[in-house]
Amino acid sequence: MRAFAVTLLALYLSVGAAAAQTNQQMIWAMGEVGEELQVCSIYFTVVAGCLQQQEPDISKKYQQGAERLGLLGATSKQSAGVSKEAYLAFSDVLFKAMMKSMGGNCTNIAVLLNKYMDFCVQISQDADPRLRTWIACIHAHQSTAAQRRCAGGPGAP
Numbered sequence: 001m002r003a004f005a006v007t008l009l010a011l012y013l014s015v016g017a018a019a020a021q022t023n024q025q026m027i028w029a030m031g032e033v034g035e036e037l038q039v040c041s042i043y044f045t046v047v048a049g050c051l052q053q054q055e056p057d058i059s060k061k062y063q064q065g066a067e068r069l070g071l072l073g074a075t076s077k078q079s080a081g082v083s084k085e086a087y088l089a090f091s092d093v094l095f096k097a098m099m100k101s102m103g104g105n106c107t108n109i110a111v112l113l114n115k116y117m118d119f120c121v122q123i124s125q126d127a128d129p130r131l132r133t134w135i136a137c138i139h140a141h142q143s144t145a146a147q148r149r150c151a152g153g154p155g156a157p
Helices: 002-051 056-079 084-101 110-125 128-140 144-151
Strands: none
Touching: 002 056, 002 084, 002 110, 002 128, 056 084, 056 110, 084 110, 128 144
16 A cells, blocks of 8 residues: 555656656747747847838738737746846847848848748748747757757748
């Protein structure tokens, strides 16, 4: 009887540890998806700015998408422990990097379109598949680099 109690206690503790690990993995995955949403929010912001003069209606739609993704990204990253200040600072870094990759000139926006358009349109329509992908990659790989390769996506500029 005592051996059964010890076995039961060991099983209970291992299930508790597994649940805690699973929760930690979910938080990590939420942070990763939050970062992807943030990248796409800044991408849509840059596109909106580039289209503002020639296509104001389309620019407005991109800006609305940027704001929506920005809120989702901020919420996801904050649930993973990222402060509002860190989120805003990284947004600034992303914006500057995207502008630099275009040579500071909207004429070169194809650089960003090629890298982000398909991915950002897809994640803006439904982020759940990305979350499932990240969870699977976190379960499958120990290293962050391997997780990022597994998950794919365009990454930051």
